[in-house]
Amino acid sequence: xxxxxxxxxxxxxxxxxxxxxxxxxxxxxxxxxxxxxxxxxxxxxxxxxxxxxxxxxxxxxxxxxxxxxxxxxxxxxxxxxxxxxxxxxxxxxxx
Ligand SMILES: [Zn+2]
Numbered sequence: 001x002x003x004x005x006x007x008x009x010x011x012x013x014x015x016x017x018x019x020x021x022x023x024x025x026x027x028x029x030x031x032x033x034x035x036x037x038x039x040x041x042x043x044x045x046x047x048x049x050x051x052x053x054x055x056x057x058x059x060x061x062x063x064x065x066x067x068x069x070x071x072x073x074x075x076x077x078x079x080x081x082x083x084x085x086x087x088x089x090x091x092x093x094x095x
Contacts, residue, residue: 030087
């Protein structure tokens with residue numbers, strides 16, 4: 001099997017892995033356990049990597065970094081606005 005195809009499949013799995021967290025943030029308005037500062041750092045780190053990926057023309061890396069930037073943007077934005085909120089599912093963890 002083509003190595004680039006495997007890498008694209010891996011990248012798609014990475015993107016899918018973000019979905020439960022983003023869905024939880026949007027539907028439950030809950031940012032339990034999320035460090036906005038850590039996610040902001042990952043956001044800026046990926047922004048720094050993207051120009052290199054574009055410069056070397058690595059399509060998989062461009063796709064991977066773009067997926068990270070989009071997903072992390074959602075997480076940072078929704079975590080920021082819901083950082084003081086906890087859903088019923090996570091509320092018991094404070095007790
Ligand atoms: Zn929750």
